[in-house]
Structures are given as structure tokens and as C-alpha cells.
Amino acid sequence: MVVWDKMMTEELLLLSVIVLPGAGAVFIALAGERHRNLREAITLSTAVLLFIAVLLLYQGIDNDTHLVVEIIEPVAGLSLALYVEPLGLLFGLICSFLWIITSIYSIGYMRANQEQNQTRFYVCFALAIAASMGVAFSANMFSLYVFYEIITLITYPLVTHSGTEEAIRAGREYLGYLLGTSICLLLLAIIWTWSITGTLDFTEGGVFVDSDLPAGLLTTLYVLYVLGVGKAALMPFHRWLPAAMVAPTPVSALLHAVAVVKAGVFTVVKLTVYLFGLDELVRTGAADWLFYLAGATILIASLIALKQDNLKARLAYSTVSQLSYVIMAAAILTPVSILAAAIHIAVHAFGKITLFFAAGSIYVTTHKTEVSQLDGIGRRMPWTMAAFAIGSLSMIGVPPTAGFLSKWYLLQGTYAVESWVAISVVVISTLLNAAYFLPIVYVAFFREDKEEKETHGEAPFTIVLALTLTAVGTILLFVLPGRLLSLVQLIKV
Amino acid sequence: MSTSHLLVLQVVIPLVVAPLCILIRKQALVWYVVLAVSWGTLFSAYRLLMQVLGHGEIIYFLGGWAAPWGIEYRLDVLNAFVLMIVASIGAIVMTYAKCSIIKEIAEDRVYLFYTAYLLNLTGLYGVVVTGDVFNMFVFIEISSLSSYAMISLGRERQALMAAYRYLILGTIGATFFLIGIGFLYAMTGTLNIADLGVRIPDLENTRTVITALAFLTVGISLKFALFPLHGWLPNAYTYAPSVVSAFLASTTTKVFIYVLLRILFSIFGTTFVFDIITLDRIFLASALLAIFSGSITAIYQTNVKRMLAWSSIAQIGYMILGVSLVSVTGLLAGIIHLFNHAIIKAALFMCMGCIFYRFNTVQLSDLKGVGRYMPWTMAAFILAGLSLIGVPLTVGFISKWYLIMAAIERDWWWLAFAIVAGSLLAVVYIWRVVEVTCFQSVTTKDHPEANQPHMKEAPLSMLIPLWILVIANIYFGINTELTVDVARQSAEWLFGIK
Amino acid sequence: MDYILGQYNYWAVIVLMMIGFYIVIAHGNLVKKLIGLNIFQVSVFILFISLGYLKGGTAPIYSEAYTAYASPLPHVLILTAIVVGIATTALGLALVVRIHKSYGSIEEDQIHKMDQDS
Structure with missing residues (x-):
């Protein structure tokens, strides 16, 4: 007889974060195009259930049990395993919450646009979420790699x-x-790490502590790791992100806010903290180059964004730049800056998803894609453009939006190490952010629409609902940051 | 009946049944007979493997004549494993063959195909179990001759030329092998592999022995298409019926690589081959050339079967690369890739068989949107393709993992990088197919006869064996206990570590 | 001199082998290629048979008149190898017949050209 104890419940709960969306995908496929309402209902209910599951995991984080669930072990000592850890939990929470809203949005968007292959879309979406959950809760680098590749495919x-x-x-x-x-x-x-240490488990202080590697070797390894995470869109490996703009807007939202790029920067932060360990990196100076590369990416990507007329392309380059905030924060290697990195993952997710929702909303209603076509659109689509304005402010980092929060901690981190380079990067890029976002908001609300013929109104209800929710979320994160802060402070650096 | 009798029955049964097929002649009936033989020998191969794992080597003296005078059949972990590979691929491919063969081979020749197949099986089993080099030569020729015949059964006339070319090169290879045997015999007066292994080390520095090594290596390398001796392979696999390509690509080359291992490790010994002659450098160079030239050529192919053939050349490179690293881990990687590549390539060729069954073509340009009509086939193709690339949780990853570990053990960083770069090339050629078949939007122009009844999923009798292989691809990528353990034991045994 | 003449059997083998090999490579006619292949194989058979020969030896049938016997094993092996060779030749010729039927030619370059054109 199986004894049903608390431990087992938690293990099942942890497994369910992957199993739930996976099973959801199966049911979505079964429902198919013929029962589209049922299919959408499954998507939504799976998303809600998943969020509840992650919330329950969050509830259980306080007690100091180290819960590790091993799924399979292909090579001796090398296993696919999950565990609960604050940084991953944060990523999991964002991901699962935004999936609910993105689903609401997709339903409106996909139907209004009469897209083909909708079932495939929802199945892949659910599976991508399952893989992202896997990345979030991976207990070792091997598992993370496996789920990371699954996301790509x-x-x-x-x-x-x-x-x-x-x-x-x-x-x-x-x-x-x-x-x-x-x-x-x-x-x-x-594989190199494995051959040196014989373990890939995420551990506090990193796995290299005892091996006492020379600085050169550790730097090489760190370069391989960080550049290997193409999803973090660090220059020069950022080209895929603007290219992927051809996808439908909910996909762009998934790529930019929910799963893909977030999985990238999450991986970088995770391996910086738990695989290398801040102390080890500080001792050897293995992460110094990254700091400059990330800073350069921030500025260059912002400059490119400034020149883009296509709205989604401008947002894409903004993403490239914002991701490097996270990486730069991580590369500063102080506890506060790691905090800033974690917060920025959350903050950028809410802000960017709002912006993409707004862009998609404009496209669905008016089929406009260029910034120069947006004169006076704010009057016809007040909700959309208001949300866009809030998202923009968050990107710039102005209170009362969440963007301020991460910038604040980032600046604290840079002051702590007295890096004037970092401070100037932050200041210049803030100005650049303002320069490429505020004009859009300005023309949308204050310039006359030249062609008065168009008689469109606001986007479909589900779309407006979704983008309003994320915009409100962006403000709420600023107003009530307590939960978020207490969670990221649990990260043991 | 003791298990050692199974050893000889393994070879004799298909040999005896082969002529029976000509007598029976009736297509359906022949298939059942061949199926029974295939699964029966699989069962006995499994029992033999378990016996070897549990109780060690099995030795059988043919006709009761003790070695080294008589011929002995000798089964250790390595050849029990190879035997298992051949038998399981044979059983699965035969289950699949029924429908595919009717489509791809003229009806009045089907029974001849089954006869040739059984002879081929006899040859392969014989090569694997025998402990006598001359006997090995005869079995090599039995399997080769029947594979020339099987390839020539392809519907297009190019198949004939492909078979002819294979015959010429294959015979040259076999004759080289025979010359090598002659020199060994001249020096030692014995043909028994174990006995040769004892005697050769004393004679190592004679020119005759070195020449023998050269002839044997070149001869057998021609047979398994080691770069640059691979000329016969692309056409042979392209124009052969899909069933034949699936079977040959996943068994013949593996068995001949096994022969190479036997020659190098059991007869000549590692010190002579690698330390004195430094054959490993030649292997390393030709393996790398095979990996890159094979993969890059595969990228430019328009015929998917030809693409898979070039990919096979590259994959053979990976196996030889494992050997050339001269370490237990490297050899382990090579041996485990024998198995892994067998199930990957068989699955991929079987996918092509399914597509040919419905669409009558494997030209990439004609396959737009096939995934829409044959979702299960294409899903299998994608999964097997991912395994070929070496994505985690598939068997391909396990091979790559150990291969890279072996490269790192020797501190050859450039090699580790070359191996992953090779995987990337595999991504390109596999994804070209996936892109066209599954993701390009289809216009009515591409399929004027859209929605006609023949454009649907392949029959279940083909899909089920195909999916057994695909599931094996994933299962053995997750649970590697059996395969890695056997490969490690074999590698250690070959290096004389016990 | 003795070195050269004393090993005349090996020289014969080498010469035959090279002739056979050359024909296989150089000739475009498919039947001639097979003939070359045969010569090539025969040279190896001779190598084996001469290995078993012993000067003054006789067939290994026990008799008090003889003390030296030639080794019969290479002969037996070559019997098998000849069978293999015949099978190869037969199969090769059968292929050539079918090639002739479907291409109307047994010249390699012509066949190659036909394949290129189609």
C-alpha cells in the first residue's frame, strides 16, 4: 500500500507542472479544429490549473526541504531531474500566469485573423510552456539543456x-x-564541465569550488556557456529574434515575454549563480568580458531600434536591449544585482507582453504594421494605446510602472561596485528607450489622423481584456512589490 | 537442447529455408516463412546474448573437430551484441517488408528477394559467430553476393549499374581480404582467430604480417565504405528497394565494422596496430573526412534516399572515429553507435519506403506538404532525424556523449568541437526535408490530384514496425543500461581489460 | 638471381594480379571488367596453392615410400574460394545481361551518358 504523505504530494505537484501542459496538449490535439470551443476551453483551463500548481509550489517554498524529483537517468549520474528553487519559481510563476493571458489573447487574435492550423498552434504552445516549466524547475544543467532544446524545436x-x-x-x-x-x-x-567535476547539479556556490580551476579555463567555459545560450540574444547571436517577427503576434509574445528569451536569460542567471557561483567568478574575473558585451548590446540594439519603422521590429530590438540588462546585471556579480536581474525578468515580461499585445491589436483591427501609420490611432483605440503607453513607460523605467523597480536595484548594484561604465550605460539607454517609445505614444494620441475615412474601433474584446490585464499587472508590480521582492530575496547567492 | 546448438542453428536455419522459398514461390506464404525465420532467429539471438552476459563465452566446434584444426563458432559479448543488432533489424524490417516490397519489386521476383534476403541473413550471422578467418571470408561473400542481387531488384534500371559497381568493388575488397588471410596463414599455419591472436604477436615485425594487416584492413574497409572507399554506397542505397536500403544500411556495414574490430583487436592486438603501425591516425583522418564530406554532400542531395546514403557514410565516420581514439570510452562510443545508428537509419529508410508507397517518389521537390497526408510517417522521420542529429533523450545523443567524452579524455578539444559541428551539419540536411514536407504551405499546383484516395497515411503493417524502431530510438536513449553495459564490456574485452 | 628465380611463383602472382587489376580499372566494357576481376582472383588462388607446395612433397596419403607431404589445407580452401569466385562471376554476368537488356549497351561510358540524360 502506498502511504500518501506530504512528500509525495509535493513530488506529484512538481511533476504536474510539466505533465499538466503536456496532457493539455494531447487533449487540445484530440479536440481539434472541429470542436474549437472545447479546444480553447481546454487551453484556458490547463493554463489556470498550471498557474494554481505553481502557486502551490510557491506556498511550500518556505519550509527548507530540498525536494528533488528524478525522472530518468540516461547516463549514470546524469539525470533528468526537477527541484524547486526561488529563481526558477519566479520564472515559473511569470510563465504560467502569462500563459493564461496569452491564451485569452490568442483566442481573439487567431479567430479574428482567421489563421490556419490553429490546432497545431495551440498544441505547440502548450508544449512550449511545458518545456519552459522544465527549464524553470531543472535541478541540473543537463535537464535544463534538454528542456532548452525542446523549447527551440x-x-x-x-x-x-x-x-x-x-x-x-x-x-x-x-x-x-x-x-x-x-x-x-x-x-x-x-560535457566539459561534466568531465571536470563529474556533476552538473545546480548547487549553492557553484560546482567548481573544489576543483580550483585556473582563471583562463574558467573564463573559456563561461564564454562557451553564455554564448551557447542563443536564446539570450546577446550580440552577435541576436539576429534570429527580429527575423522571427514574421510569426503571429501571440507567438511573438511567447518568444519575447513568456518563454523563449526569458528561458535564455534565466539560463544565464541560473548558471552564473548556481553553476559557477558568484565568488568563483569574482575571484577569477571570468565574467568581466560579459559585462562589456552586455553593455554594448544594450546600446547598439537601442540605436538600431531607433531606426526601425516596423513596430514589431522596433519592439524586437528593444527586447534584445532589455535582455542584456538582465545579463549585465548578472555579470556585475553582486547579490543586489542578481536581485535586479531576477526582478527585471519579471518586469520586462509584463511590459513587453503588453507592448506586443498592443501591436497585435493594432494589426488585427487596422492591418497597420508601421510606426509611421499610427497617427491619431489612440483616439480610436484608447485602451490599446493606453496599455501601450504603460508598457513603454515600464521599458523606460518611469514610476509608477514596474520598470522603475528593476532599474532601481540595478543602479544599486552598480553603485556597490562603483562601475561608472554600467551607470552610464543605464543612463544612456534610458534616454534611448524614451527616444524610440515616446514618439509612438505621442503621435498616437496627439497627432491628427490624416485619412479620416477609416472607421475601425477598438480590437475584439478578448484582446483588449488581455492587454488591459497585463498593463494593470505592470502597475501592480510597482505598487505592491512585496511578494516579488520577498521571493527573489530567497535566492541564495 | 543446449544453447550452444542455437549458435549453429542461427546460421543453418536461414540457409536451409532460403531454397525452400524458391520452391514455395507463393508470395504471401513465402513472407510468412521468412517472417518466422526472422523472428525465430531474433529469439535465439536474444537467448544467446543473455547466456553470454550471464555465463560468459559460448564455444561450438563444428562437426566436433576441436579448434584450431576444426572450425569453431565462438560468441562473446561483442559478437552477441552485433548478432542481436542484425537479428532485431532483420525481424523488424521483414515485418515491414510485405507491403513495401509489392510496391517496389516486380511481382514475379518477390520470392527471389526473400531468398536473397535469407541468404544475406545467413552470411551476416555467419560472419558474426564464426571464429575462423577463412570461414569468415566465405560468409562475407555469401552476404555480399546476396546483397548485390537484392540491390539489383530495384525498379529503376540504375539499380543494375549500382549493383554491378558494388559487385566489382566488393569483390576487390573480398579478394584483398583473402590475400591478407593467405599471408597470415603462410606465417602461422592457422586460421583460427583466437589462435592467430596468440601467434601473431611473436611475428609482428615481419613484413608479411604488416602486409597482411594492410590487405585485411583495406579489404574490409571497402566493404563497409570507409571514406575514401565509399564510392559504391550512394548509388546502391539510392536505387535499391527501400526495404533493402533499410536492411543493408543498418546491418551490413555494422557487421563489417565488427570484422574490422576483430582483425585489429583480436588478431593483431592494440600495441601492434596502434602503437607500432599507428593505424589510428589514418582512421582518424578518414573518419573526419567521412563525417564532413559525407554530411556536406548530403546537404546538397535532391533525392532523400541518396541524402540518407551520404549521411550513412558520415555516420560510419563516427564509428571509426570511436575506434581511432584508442581508448575504452572511444571504442565504447563506436560500438554503441553500431547499434544506435542501425535503429536510426533503418527507421529513416523505412519512412522513405512509406512515402514511396503512397507518392511513388522520394525526390525532395515532389514531397511538398507530405506531412499533411502522412503525419505519422513524418513524425517518425522527425524523431529519428533528431536522433541522428544527437538531441538528448534519443540514442544519437548517447553516442555523441561518449564520443565527445573520449575526445576530451585525450584532451583533443578541436575534435570535440568537430564532433558537435558535424551534428550541426546533420541538422541542416535533416531539417531541409522536414521544412519541405511539413512546414511549407502547399498550393494546389503542387498536388494537382489533391485529396485523391491514395494520398493518405501508409498502411499499419508498415507504420507499426517503423514506430517500434522510433520508440526504440527514444527508449534506448533514456534507458541505456543494457546497451552501454554491453558496449563497455565489449570495449574492455577488446582492450584486454577484464 | 636466386632471389628472383627462387620465388618465381610469387612473381607470377604479382604479375597476374596487376594485369587483372588494370583491366578492372581501365576497361569500360562490363564483361571485360569481369574477366579482369577473374584474373585478379585467380592470382590469389595461385598464391594460396603455391603456399602449400613443398619441394619433393606429395599428396598427403600415407605411404612408406614418402616422408614429405604437401599441405592439403590451402587446396581445400581454394576449392571453396573458386566456388565463391564462380558465384561472383555468374552473378556479375547475369547483371550484365540485364544491363544490356535495359540500356542496350555494356559500355560504361555510354551507360553513364544515358543516366545523365534521363
């Missing part, structure tokens, strides 16, 4: 959703960059 059909020549080409670029970096660099780094 499963989002490919989403990127090439339309099947046009352009989409296929973008898909090629997407796979090329992500698989190329992860197989050639990341995998190599993982």
Missing part, C-alpha cells in the same frame, strides 16, 4: 506558422542560431 512550427517563403526563411534563421549555439557551444561546455 517545439516553437519552430510556431515561428513558421504561416508557411510562407519568408516565414520558412525566418524559421531557418531561428533554428540555425539557436541550435547552432546550443549544440556547438553549450553542449560542449556541459
Whole structure:
């Protein structure tokens, strides 16, 4: 007889974060195009259930039990295992919460646009979420790598959703960059680590503490790891992100806010803290180069964004730049800056998803894609553009939006190490952010619409609902940051 | 009946049944007979493997003549494993063959195909179990001759030329092998492998022995298409019926690589081959050339079967690369890749068989949107393709993992990088197919006869064996206990570590 | 001189082998290629048979008149190898017949050209 104790409940709960969306995908596929209402109902209810499951895990984080669930062990000592840890939990919470809202949004968007292959879309979406959950709760680098690759492969059909020549080409670029970096660099780094330490488990203080590696070797390894995470879109491996803009907007939201790029920066932070360990990195100076590379990426990507007329392309380069905030924060290697990195993952997720929702909303209603076409659109679509304004403010980092929060901690971190380079990067990029976001808001609300013929109104209800929710979330994170802060403070650096 | 009798029955049964097939002639009936033989020998191969794992080597003296005078059959972990590979691929491919063969081979020749197949099986089993080099030569020729015949059964006339070319090169290889045997015999007066292994070390520095090594290595390398001796392979696999390509690609080359291992490790010994002659450098160079030239050529192919053939050349490179690293881990990687590549390539060729069954073509340009009509086949192709690339949780990853570990053990960083770069090339050629078949949007122009009844999923009798292999690809990528353990034991045994 | 003449059997083998090999490589006619292949194989058979020969030896049938016997094993092996060779030749010729039927030619370059054109 099986004794049903608390431990087992928690183990099942932990497994369910992968199993739930996985099973959801199966049911979605079974429902198919013929029962589309049922299919959408399954998507939504799975998303809600998943969020509840992650919330329950969050409830249990206080007690200091180290819960590790091993799923399989392909090579002796090398297992696919899950565990609960604050940083991963944060990523899991964001991911599962935003999945609910993205689902609401997708229903409106996909139907209004009469997209083809909708079932495939929802199945792949659910599977991508399952893999992201796997990344969030991975207990070792091997598991993380496995789920990381699954995300890449499963989002490919989403990127090439339309099947046009352009989409296929973008898909090629997407796979090329992500698989190329992860197989050639990341995998190599993982096997190298394994051959040195014999373990890939995430541990406090890192796995290299006892091996006493020379600084050069550790730096090489760190380079392989960080550049191997192509999803973090660090220059020069950022091209796939703007290319993937051809995908439908909910996919862009998934790529930019929920799963893909977040999995990338999450991986970088995770391995910085739990695989290398801050002390070890500080001792050897192995992460110094990253600090400069991330700073350069922030500025260059912002400058490119400034020149983009296509709204989604501008948002894409903004993402490249914002991701490097996270990486730069991590590369500063102080506890406060790690805090800032974690918070920025959350903050950027809410802000960017709002912006993408707004862009999609404009596209669905008016089929406009360029910034220069947006004169006076704020009057016809007040909700959409208001949300867009809030998202923009968060990107810039102005109170009362959540963006301020992460910038604040980031600046604290930079003061602590007295890095004037970092401070100037933050200041300049804030100005640049303002320069490419505020004009959009300005023309949308204050400039006259030249062609008065158009008689469109606001986007479909589900779309407006979704983007309003995320915009409110962006403000709420600023107003009530307590939960978020207490969670990230649990990260043991 | 003792298990050692199974050893000889393994070879004799298909040999005896082969002529029976000609007598029976009736297509359906022949298939059942061949199926029974395939599964029966699989069962006995499994029992033999378990016996070897549990109780050690099995030795059988043919006709009761003790070695080294008589011929002995000798089964250790390594050849029990290879035997298992051949038998399981044979059983699964035969289950699959029924429908595919009717489509791809002229009806009045089907029974001849089954006869040739059984002879081929006899040859392969014989090569694997025998402990006598001359006997090995005869079995090599039995399997080769029947594979020339099987390849020539392809519907297109190019198949004939492909078979002819294979015959010429294969015979040259076999004759080289025979010359090598002659020199060994001249020096030692024995043909028994174990006995040779004892006597050769004393004679190592004679020119005759070195020449023998050269002839044997080149001869057998021609047979398993080691770069640059691979000329016969692309056409042979392209124009052969899909069933034949699936079977040959996953068994013949593996068995001949096994022969190479026997020659190098059991007869000549590692010190002579690797330390004195430094054959490992030649292997390393040709393995790397095979991996890159094979993969890059595969990328440019328009015929998917030809692409898979070039990919096979590259994969053979990976196996030889494992050997050339001269370490237990490297050899382990090579041996485990024998098995892994067998189930990967068989699955991929079987996918092509399914597609040919419905669409009559494997030209990439004609396959737009096939995934829409044959979702299960293409799903299998993607999974097997991922395994070929070496994505975690598939068997391909296990091979790559140990191979890279072996490279790192020797501190050859550039090699570790070359191995992963090779995987990347596999991504390109596999994904080209996936892109066209599954993700390109289809216009009515591409399929004028859209929605006609023949454009649907392949029959279950083909899909089920295919999916057994795909599931094996994943299962053995997750649970590697059996395969890694056997490969490690074999590698240690070959290096004389016990 | 003795070195050269004393090993004349090996020289014969080498010469035959090279002739056979050359024909296989150089000739475009498919039947001639097979003939070359045969010569090539025969040279190896001779190598084996001469290995078993012993000067003054006789067939290994026990008799008090003889003390030296030639080794019969290489002969037995070569019997088998000849069978293999015949099978190869037969199969090769059968292929050539079918090639002739479907291409109307047994010249390699012509066949190659036909394949290129189609």
C-alpha cells in the first residue's frame, strides 16, 4: 500500500507542472479544429490549473526541504531531474500566469485573423510552456539543456506558422542560431564541465569550488556557456529574434515575454549563480568580458531600434536591449544585482507582453504594421494605446510602472561596485528607450489622423481584456512589490 | 537442447529455408516463412546474448573437430551484441517488408528477394559467430553476393549499374581480404582467430604480417565504405528497394565494422596496430573526412534516399572515429553507435519506403506538404532525424556523449568541437526535408490530384514496425543500461581489460 | 638471381594480379571488367596453392615410400574460394545481361551518358 504523505504530494505537484501542459496538449490535439470551443476551453483551463500548481509550489517554498524529483537517468549520474528553487519559481510563476493571458489573447487574435492550423498552434504552445516549466524547475544543467532544446524545436512550427517563403526563411534563421549555439557551444561546455567535476547539479556556490580551476579555463567555459545560450540574444547571436517577427503576434509574445528569451536569460542567471557561483567568478574575473558585451548590446540594439519603422521590429530590438540588462546585471556579480536581474525578468515580461499585445491589436483591427501609420490611432483605440503607453513607460523605467523597480536595484548594484561604465550605460539607454517609445505614444494620441475615412474601433474584446490585464499587472508590480521582492530575496547567492 | 546448438542453428536455419522459398514461390506464404525465420532467429539471438552476459563465452566446434584444426563458432559479448543488432533489424524490417516490397519489386521476383534476403541473413550471422578467418571470408561473400542481387531488384534500371559497381568493388575488397588471410596463414599455419591472436604477436615485425594487416584492413574497409572507399554506397542505397536500403544500411556495414574490430583487436592486438603501425591516425583522418564530406554532400542531395546514403557514410565516420581514439570510452562510443545508428537509419529508410508507397517518389521537390497526408510517417522521420542529429533523450545523443567524452579524455578539444559541428551539419540536411514536407504551405499546383484516395497515411503493417524502431530510438536513449553495459564490456574485452 | 628465380611463383602472382587489376580499372566494357576481376582472383588462388607446395612433397596419403607431404589445407580452401569466385562471376554476368537488356549497351561510358540524360 502506498502511504500518501506530504512528500509525495509535493513530488506529484512538481511533476504536474510539466505533465499538466503536456496532457493539455494531447487533449487540445484530440479536440481539434472541429470542436474549437472545447479546444480553447481546454487551453484556458490547463493554463489556470498550471498557474494554481505553481502557486502551490510557491506556498511550500518556505519550509527548507530540498525536494528533488528524478525522472530518468540516461547516463549514470546524469539525470533528468526537477527541484524547486526561488529563481526558477519566479520564472515559473511569470510563465504560467502569462500563459493564461496569452491564451485569452490568442483566442481573439487567431479567430479574428482567421489563421490556419490553429490546432497545431495551440498544441505547440502548450508544449512550449511545458518545456519552459522544465527549464524553470531543472535541478541540473543537463535537464535544463534538454528542456532548452525542446523549447527551440517545439516553437519552430510556431515561428513558421504561416508557411510562407519568408516565414520558412525566418524559421531557418531561428533554428540555425539557436541550435547552432546550443549544440556547438553549450553542449560542449556541459560535457566539459561534466568531465571536470563529474556533476552538473545546480548547487549553492557553484560546482567548481573544489576543483580550483585556473582563471583562463574558467573564463573559456563561461564564454562557451553564455554564448551557447542563443536564446539570450546577446550580440552577435541576436539576429534570429527580429527575423522571427514574421510569426503571429501571440507567438511573438511567447518568444519575447513568456518563454523563449526569458528561458535564455534565466539560463544565464541560473548558471552564473548556481553553476559557477558568484565568488568563483569574482575571484577569477571570468565574467568581466560579459559585462562589456552586455553593455554594448544594450546600446547598439537601442540605436538600431531607433531606426526601425516596423513596430514589431522596433519592439524586437528593444527586447534584445532589455535582455542584456538582465545579463549585465548578472555579470556585475553582486547579490543586489542578481536581485535586479531576477526582478527585471519579471518586469520586462509584463511590459513587453503588453507592448506586443498592443501591436497585435493594432494589426488585427487596422492591418497597420508601421510606426509611421499610427497617427491619431489612440483616439480610436484608447485602451490599446493606453496599455501601450504603460508598457513603454515600464521599458523606460518611469514610476509608477514596474520598470522603475528593476532599474532601481540595478543602479544599486552598480553603485556597490562603483562601475561608472554600467551607470552610464543605464543612463544612456534610458534616454534611448524614451527616444524610440515616446514618439509612438505621442503621435498616437496627439497627432491628427490624416485619412479620416477609416472607421475601425477598438480590437475584439478578448484582446483588449488581455492587454488591459497585463498593463494593470505592470502597475501592480510597482505598487505592491512585496511578494516579488520577498521571493527573489530567497535566492541564495 | 543446449544453447550452444542455437549458435549453429542461427546460421543453418536461414540457409536451409532460403531454397525452400524458391520452391514455395507463393508470395504471401513465402513472407510468412521468412517472417518466422526472422523472428525465430531474433529469439535465439536474444537467448544467446543473455547466456553470454550471464555465463560468459559460448564455444561450438563444428562437426566436433576441436579448434584450431576444426572450425569453431565462438560468441562473446561483442559478437552477441552485433548478432542481436542484425537479428532485431532483420525481424523488424521483414515485418515491414510485405507491403513495401509489392510496391517496389516486380511481382514475379518477390520470392527471389526473400531468398536473397535469407541468404544475406545467413552470411551476416555467419560472419558474426564464426571464429575462423577463412570461414569468415566465405560468409562475407555469401552476404555480399546476396546483397548485390537484392540491390539489383530495384525498379529503376540504375539499380543494375549500382549493383554491378558494388559487385566489382566488393569483390576487390573480398579478394584483398583473402590475400591478407593467405599471408597470415603462410606465417602461422592457422586460421583460427583466437589462435592467430596468440601467434601473431611473436611475428609482428615481419613484413608479411604488416602486409597482411594492410590487405585485411583495406579489404574490409571497402566493404563497409570507409571514406575514401565509399564510392559504391550512394548509388546502391539510392536505387535499391527501400526495404533493402533499410536492411543493408543498418546491418551490413555494422557487421563489417565488427570484422574490422576483430582483425585489429583480436588478431593483431592494440600495441601492434596502434602503437607500432599507428593505424589510428589514418582512421582518424578518414573518419573526419567521412563525417564532413559525407554530411556536406548530403546537404546538397535532391533525392532523400541518396541524402540518407551520404549521411550513412558520415555516420560510419563516427564509428571509426570511436575506434581511432584508442581508448575504452572511444571504442565504447563506436560500438554503441553500431547499434544506435542501425535503429536510426533503418527507421529513416523505412519512412522513405512509406512515402514511396503512397507518392511513388522520394525526390525532395515532389514531397511538398507530405506531412499533411502522412503525419505519422513524418513524425517518425522527425524523431529519428533528431536522433541522428544527437538531441538528448534519443540514442544519437548517447553516442555523441561518449564520443565527445573520449575526445576530451585525450584532451583533443578541436575534435570535440568537430564532433558537435558535424551534428550541426546533420541538422541542416535533416531539417531541409522536414521544412519541405511539413512546414511549407502547399498550393494546389503542387498536388494537382489533391485529396485523391491514395494520398493518405501508409498502411499499419508498415507504420507499426517503423514506430517500434522510433520508440526504440527514444527508449534506448533514456534507458541505456543494457546497451552501454554491453558496449563497455565489449570495449574492455577488446582492450584486454577484464 | 636466386632471389628472383627462387620465388618465381610469387612473381607470377604479382604479375597476374596487376594485369587483372588494370583491366578492372581501365576497361569500360562490363564483361571485360569481369574477366579482369577473374584474373585478379585467380592470382590469389595461385598464391594460396603455391603456399602449400613443398619441394619433393606429395599428396598427403600415407605411404612408406614418402616422408614429405604437401599441405592439403590451402587446396581445400581454394576449392571453396573458386566456388565463391564462380558465384561472383555468374552473378556479375547475369547483371550484365540485364544491363544490356535495359540500356542496350555494356559500355560504361555510354551507360553513364544515358543516366545523365534521363
